[in-house]
């Protein structure tokens with residue numbers, strides 16, 4: 001095990017070269033050409049690491065990339081994405097630079113360094129001739145925009161796997177993620193009756209006023225102590241101050257820690273009532289990602305990872321987050337899922353995004369040893 005660390009340390013410069021190459025190829029989810037350029041580089045890297053690589057063509061998003069590395073008897077899915085939230089050109093504002101042991105750059109923490117870590121982990125097992133599970137890596141291109149084109153693919157790969165390792169960044173300080181809230185968006189559309197606000201106020205039924213009452217009602221559905229949140233983030237409606245508004249809309253973000261909370265919230269949204277009977281309400285949307293709950297399967301995988309980390313000299317903490325990932329889908333299927341196995345660092349979706357350079361080789365060695373452990377291999 002210790003030799004894995006030695007090997008990964010000796011590969012630090014190759015690791016960094018891969019990270020920088022991926023970061024330089026900026027890949028915002030909504031720019032297919034740019035994402036595919038990054039995908040080209042990724043395909044070559046996976047190919048060089050000995051994977052059987054396939055591009056999964058997409059019309060409007062970048063092509064997803066799948067690579068398979070032979071092994072067994074168990075099968076592990078390593079899951080991540082190479083789209084980022086940053087537009088092309090962001091790298092001018094956030095140039096790749098090292099400062100105080102931190103490597104900065106757009107997408108470096110979420111989650112291009114993770115890709116290089118996973119590649120090094122697989123190479124480390126190969127070089128040391130150590131048994132490894134059959135590994136499928138799935139690097140997707142639309143995680144930052146809800147995973148509409150990758151979800152079915154992720155779920156079918158997960159169903160075939162004994163465990164899913166999600167390479168999303170770790171929590172600041174290096175802990176992994178054993179809980180994520182489910183996330184969704186509800187849209188309220190209110191249809192009222194327009195009228196002249198001064199001449200015929202009684203003939204009108206204001207969609208804006210009704211929406212305001214509805215927002216107060218949905219605010220009450222939140223339960224901060226349980227971690228259930230409701231946020232009317234965007235509202236619109238009406239045309240002019242002197243017109244009673246015919247329509248109004250709100251987009252509402254919801255988060256819930258358990259399936260039961262999510263189901264309850266869903267039901268409450270569907271049952272929303274208007275106070276003015278002349279007004280109609282339309283509720284659409286719902287939960288897009290189910291919660292990643294700390295099921296016994298998740299807990300077992302975490303405890304195994306903690307033992308592996310301990311053998312490599314570190315305490316591996318665990319924690320939860322309000323943000324979702326593609327691990328939410330795999331955990332909801334009942335497949336043991338451990339999330340947050342990517343690098344330590346900070347600043348996802350923020351200008352100070354960075355990874356801690358000194359942490360990277362350890363992460364790769366840890367992932368290698370964990371793969372071996374899941375396969376039932378020697379420690």
Ligand SMILES: [Zn+2]
Nearest residue numbers: 110111143168
């Ligand atoms: Zn991410």
